[in-house]
Amino acid sequence: MASRAPTLSKSRYTAGLQCPKRLYLTGHDPRLADPVGPVQQAIFDSGNRVGALARQQYPGGLLVEEGPLQHARAESRTRRALQDDGIPAIFEAAFTHEGIRIRADVLRRAGKDEFDLIEVKSTTRVKNEHVDDVALQLHVIDGAGVSIRRAGLMHLNRDYVHPGGEYDLAKLLHLGDLTKEARGRLPAVESHLDGMWAILRENTPPPIEIGPHCARPYVCPFHGHCHRDAPAHPLHELYRISPRLLDELRALGLRDLRDLPEGEVALTRLQDRQCLAIRTGKPIIDAALSKRLKAYRYPVHFLDFETVNPGLPLFPGTHPYQMIPFQYSLHVLEKNGQPVHHEYLHGGADDPRPALARSLVEATRGAASVAAYSSFEATRLRELADALPDLATELLSIEGRVQDMHPLIRDHCYHPDFHGSFSIKNVLPVLVPGSGYGDLAIAEGTLAGLAYAEMIDPATPADRAVRLRAELLAYCKRDTEAMLSLFQLLAS
Ligand code: SF4
CATH class of the missing domain: 3.90.320 (Lambda Exonuclease; Chain A)
Known part of the structure; x- marks a missing residue:
């Protein structure tokens, strides 16, 4: 050595x-x-x-x-x-x-x-x-x-x-x-x-390309450094690319999806649409998307939960890493009407689920469709029903009306600026220019969970807790505003 x-x-x-x-x-x-x-x-x-x-x-x-x-x-x-x-x-x-x-x-x-x-x-x-x-x-x-x-x-x-x-x-x-x-x-x-x-012992770093290994099993601390010089559309951006295909494309000397030879690589339908959008630089939106969204029944309730999932349980009756909803935002859209906003954020240090669930049951009475962006909300509703038998019937009824917008957008729409991700944080600013999360103090779910844990901590100064509460309300509201904006844009 x-x-x-x-x-x-x-x-x-x-x-x-x-x-x-x-x-x-x-x-x-x-x-x-x-x-x-x-x-x-x-x-x-x-x-x-x-x-x-x-x-x-x-x-x-x-x-x-x-x-x-x-x-x-x-x-x-x-x-x-x-x-x-x-x-x-x-x-x-x-x-x-x-x-x-x-x-x-x-x-x-x-x-x-x-x-x-x-x-x-x-x-x-x-x-x-x-x-x-x-x-x-x-x-x-x-x-x-x-x-x-x-x-x-x-x-x-x-x-x-x-x-x-x-x-x-x-x-x-x-x-x-x-x-x-x-x-x-x-x-x-x-x-x-x-x-x-x-x-x-070497004097230069080994020539390793960026790829899925940059986030597995840990997010690499050199992510920013290595991705600085990444091509505009690196190969691992291809939706659900298999390790084998990634190796094959690398062996062909490819680094950027724009260079993928047309028709020579077996791709899924979604990957094919993705590559076409990247090659032409233009978004692709299937007509079927608007038709599917127009089928939502009114009033449509756009729902988003924020959760906390600590390794060390905070509340009696919960287990390590259990997802505990502490907040929701709900935008209600009547046909040809103006959206109305409802929200709940639990303030006490006790288990937030009973009060949150009661509030949600009230706010969703009369909902014909409950729009969510992922299966997350439906799963949380089933868990709430398990934990709160008194409200189980109402909660399962809400869950039964959930319509997930995520697979609709994933299967019918691609914009080159999605960069392989269909998360709402990615999709919203691309499809609705001028919108996004960049102006918010809290801009992602894990941070919201941390902010909530800090807000209810008795050691947190009152003025800090008030600020965290305002930031949490703004963040969760933005998520349902985003769904509403996407719905109004894509269903038209
Ligand atoms: S980001 Fe990390 S894991 Fe990825 S290539 Fe760079 S050093 Fe390796």
Whole structure:
């Protein structure tokens, strides 16, 4: 290894498995990374909160040192703790082997000079990348000469129902054994590491094209940097492109959908329409779209929910990551009439669903069609009916009237500026110029959930809570205004 090559760590190893260029940039030019946004920060914060709860499962454990800095000091404290039989568990234990640094979430003393390794994640299941993560830790800890009896992953239990008050940690957190799976990956770890060291020794980043891997399994922090020089219509913009087709097109030397040879590649009907619109630079709108929208029965109620889905449940009776609607916006359109707006945003810190559902049942009385933009609203209505038996009949009746505009637009309309996405945030500003979400403080659903959680937090100052409430109302209203605008434009 060259003496000035960057070092490897658990996060760099994970980065390298996702994309060799991500590894190179992380090691050589981390300043090119996108700033951490509020959604990403919320994911980190949630992970930290779950980590802190996991530690409570090991009373008497020693927290060596939090944070990635001061690795040498943390390593020396880890060595001392390993020797002390009176310490039943070590948190954030630090190890280095062959230049690879790792921190282990929990090392539980399992016997004389023997430990269990426990990785903690805020997910509700074991993912493939978690096994890689544990396998790297085993490689390093084995190399450091510490005996590991078992390796496991602790994660949130999706079936846990919060009874209210303190969490029942024994039920909220599930510990699964990954020893066999992770040990089985050790030979692969060795070969991955060889490749990663070679990448880090290079003077230029590997020539990796952007593609679906930029968002899987994690949104890459170099997304902005790599997409700066992306072609106008990169290949992965092709709707639901298969990995095989992507590889085939790349092998032909193609980078931009505009260069796709006409009629020579087998495409779905939707992909074909997409390529035609891109080639001609003109939108395509089938006449069938207007006909289908005109079939909606009046009054049409345009409905949108905002939800919060925390890993650690906020309300009694809910489970990790359950979608909890806390707000709706509803525009009501009579035939030849002016739209009327209704809305609800729960203000208290209690479960928002009963009051929201009662308000919605009242506001939708007389609705002939309930227009939504995705299956999200229908699913939430069914869940509300399950949770609120007293209102189940009315809620299921609303759900029965839902008409989803999304598949209609997807199957009958394409504009080159959609760039492969039919989300309303994409479609609205393209089809209705001058509209969009750019003027709003909250411009996407995940941020709305975070804003709501902050608004109902008793620690939030009153003036901040008032501002968040106004921002949430403006955002949700814009979603139903968007549906209404699209409906009026495309049904005409
Ligand atoms: S944005 Fe994509 S190509 Fe660029 S480093 Fe990240 S994963 Fe690799």
